[in-house]
Amino acid sequence: MRGPLTARLRDLATPPVLIAFGGVLWMIALLAMVLVDANPEWEAHQSEYRKRLAAAADDAASVRHAGRFKVQVKQIDLPALERVDRCVSCHVGIEDPAFADAPQPIATHPGDLLTIHTPERFGCTICHGGNGRATSREDAHGLPEPSLNPMLRGEFLQGSCGKCHGDDEFVAGSRLEVGRRLFDHYGCRTCHRLYQSGNTAGPDLTKVGSKKFDAFFWGNDYRGTDRSVVYWLESHFKNPSAFYPSTMLNFKMTDENARALVVYMLSLTDERIPDRLQPSRGPTKP
Amino acid sequence: MSAHSLMESLRCSAIYRSIVRRGPADNDIDRSLAITSNVFLHLHPVKIRRHALRFTYTFGLGGITTLLFLILCVTGVLLMFYYVPSPERAYRSMQDLRYVVPYGTFLRNLHHWAAHAMIVTAALHMARVFYTGAFKGTRQFNWVVGVILFVLTLGFSFTGYLLPWDQLAFWAITVGTNMAAAVPLLGGMIRYALLGGNIVGANALLRFYVLHCAVLPALVFVFLAVHFWRVRKDGGISGPPLPAEVPEEGPPERLFATTPGRSYALVALPREAPAAVEESRKSPEDTVLTYPHLLVREAAAAMVVIGGLLLVALFLNAHLEEAANALKTPDPAKAPWYFLGLQEVVSWSTPFIGGVLVPGLMVLALLAIPYVRPNSVGVGVWFHPARRRAVIAFTIGLVLNVLLIVVGMFFRGHGWSLVWPWSN
Structure with a gap:
């Protein structure tokens, strides 16, 4: 069984050779470790920032300010x-x-x-x-999507306003405010519970904004790549049976209305916001 | 001044001599004294049998396991600087290690992979000792100490599994402690004592942390000391009986120029020295000096193992799933990999059979091995023909365990159904 190659390898594997070989492994690993950690992404951005600070500095104070900036x-x-x-x-x-x-x-x-x-x-x-x-x-x-910590993009960002601000504080005509009114308009509480009111034919929506993408049922036939919460909600509103046969009524929502409703859903989270960070007028959330 | 003469003058300096007490060992007396006068090196005998140097006899497994344990101690202490054992902060510690602690990811990877490797090398070491009959004769009880050390190693890994406080950790420990709850009568109490409650929560995390970082290390150090001490007192590691005629060979290779004359003796042998030592006393020509022959091999093994571990830690990141969530059960929820064989058994039987009876019998069987046939047949020979049945029985147990673990790891999908590894 032992061919000439393995025999030669065996002769080669003396302790001093192995120690040298181990040393080479150490050096490769430690060098690679330093290189991998040497240039974090933020360092390049901060260097650019510092460069611009220094270039724009035109008086003694701003020169000092630029000089004090630490990467x-x-x-x-x-x-x-x-x-x-x-x-x-x-x-x-x-x-x-x-x-x-x-x-x-x-x-x-x-x-x-x-x-x-x-x-x-x-x-x-x-x-x-x-x-x-x-x-x-x-x-x-939170990339690539779907992820557990996705960022809210574009109009969906308004969903976060509702984490602290009560319904009466929503900016009139904002996506969030439109979404909240659509919730009443479509009579969602006929089947869904929100806070203390509504029915239980459909899922409770009190904390729907805190649900992660993997808590939604995507059905067995969906083959798309977009599995974000936002995509699920929007598709579901436009066609309740988009992913699986749903008993929810199809309201034939426009894209715009569906998205406004998604924004409102995203505001319904269980995040705990301390009182002192709440808006001064106080929330009207029950 | 050349580098060489600088080294020489350093080694002759009063401070260096005050630390190591002797100069360069250029003769066998000094090489013997280098071992006996050093607290760490004197774990080794001054001289060992030439047979003990054979890599294919031990594969260095015991030494590598010890090395991994030491690596785990060092990396573990470093991790403790960053880790807070509370449900609020444990997972955040993991994220901070990953994102802002310099080389934090690397540090955690080293600890993670060394831990998994240690279970494998400890199991292989145990298999090696079994297959070479090294647990026989005066070494019976040291096998028992070894089994205890193996169980402690599993305890280490199991308690460490919870500490990242991610979904993998939380549910693996939930599954694992539910198995413990199947012990008749006492099961609920055992689980309650282990978790400090009925579910995996803040108390469980603190208990596992204290076990992992204080209790188990102390126990392992004590049993390791006993383990090494007994190897030493049994005349070094096991080997076959000496042949009547010792072949006339020099040392395996000449690392240092040898000086003529032989004026050393084996020291510190117990009065009831085992037969192997008696024999080696009669034929000292079959032994070689530990320094340098064994030490240089240990250094080689350590360099290669650490080098390999560094590379693995560089390229393979330890998993970190989302933070533990008691309300979200993953499907399937799997125990740590080394318990997957038992979980597999639980899945066809009852928690009592798979979680208590089978592992209990396995440990009992391991403990009983040296006492079943207390003879010295086939010591020091791999798969000795006189021990064929024992070897076959042990191999069946080993293979079965590995097979079940592989099935549990790769072939179990949603609802613990059988799936192909690539279908997920």
Whole structure:
């Protein structure tokens, strides 16, 4: 059985040779380890941010400000919301108005929402979703979808407003407000329970916004790649039997109405928001 | 000053000499003293039988298992700096290790893979000792100590399994402790004591943490000391009886220039020294010095094992599923892999049979092995023909266990139905 090759290998495998071989393995592994960890994604973005800061500095104060900027993991610690948001490690310019025209991820946060919802108090993920602890783009953004921590995109982001704000505070005409009215309009409580009212023919919707994609029934025939919560809800509203034969009435909703209703569904979560972070007028949620 | 002369002057310096007490060992007396005067090295005898150096006799399995245990101690202590054993923070510790602790992923991977490897090498070491009849004669009780160490190793792995506090951890421990609950009369109490409650929760996490990081390490160190001590007192590792005529050979290879003269002796032998040692006393030419022959082999094995482990830890990430959720049962919920054979048995029988009777009988059978036929037939020879039936019986048990584990790992899908591994 023992051919010349194995015999030669056996002769070669003396302790000194094996020690040298082990040493080579160590070196490869330790070198690769350093290389893998050497260039985190956020480092490149922060370097770019620092470069722009320095280039734009025109007085002594801003030069000092630029000089003080340290490239390091940045995080917002939010014990009250039980989270740590490290989004600002890449989105480092969200609060700096000078970066309005900068490319993502270092651009200024659009709109004036951050003046009311200061990042130090609210962080990012309470509105945007995603995984705040992660420091890589994919993991932080919950990619690839479907994922357990998907980010809310576009109009669906409004769903987060309803986590704190009561029905009477919804901006008139917003997706969220339209969705809430459609919920009444279609008489959803005829079959579904929400908080303390409604019926139990269909699933209770009180915490539907906290359900993950894998808690929805996708049927046995669905072959599509989009398995996000948003896609399930929208398809289900437009055609209740999209995934499996459902007893729910088909309301022939338009795309727009279906999506508004999805936004409202996403606002129905069981997230615990401490009172001191609640809107001053107080919620009207039961 | 050349590097060599720098090293020389270092080794002759008063400080170096105060630490190691002696200079370079360039003769056999100093090589003997290097072993006996060092607290770590004196785990080894000064001289060992040439046979003990054969890689294909031991495959270095006991040593590798010990090495993995030491690696686990070091990486485990480092992990403890970051880990908080509470349901709120355990899983977050895992995420922080992954995202912000420098080389945290790597550290966790090292601990994870070393732990799984240790179960495999400990089991293989046990198989090696069985197949070579190394548990016979004066070594009967040391086999029992070995079985205890193996059970402790499983306990280590099982308690460590819960600590990441993800879905995999939570449900594996739920399944595992439910098996323990099948013990007649005491089952519920055992599970309650283990979990500090009726379900896997904060108390269970704290208990498993304390067992994992304090109780089990202390027990393993005690039993390891006994295990090594007895190997040492039984005259080193086992081997076949010495032949009447010892072949006239030099040491296996010459790593150092040998000096003429032989003025050492075997030291610290028990009065009732076993026969093998008596024989080796009569024919000392069959022994070689531990330093360097055994030490250099141990160093080689350690370098290769650690190198391989570093590479595995670099490329294969330890799983981290979503955070533990008592309301969301995965389908199927599987026990840790080494208990999957038992879970498989549970799935065709009752929790009592698969979770208590079978593992209990397995441990009892292992403990009974050295006392079934207390003779010294076939010691030191792999698969000795005189032990054919014992070898076949042990092999059937081993293969059956491995087969059931493989079925449980790869061929069980939704609702514990039989599936092909690739159909998922």
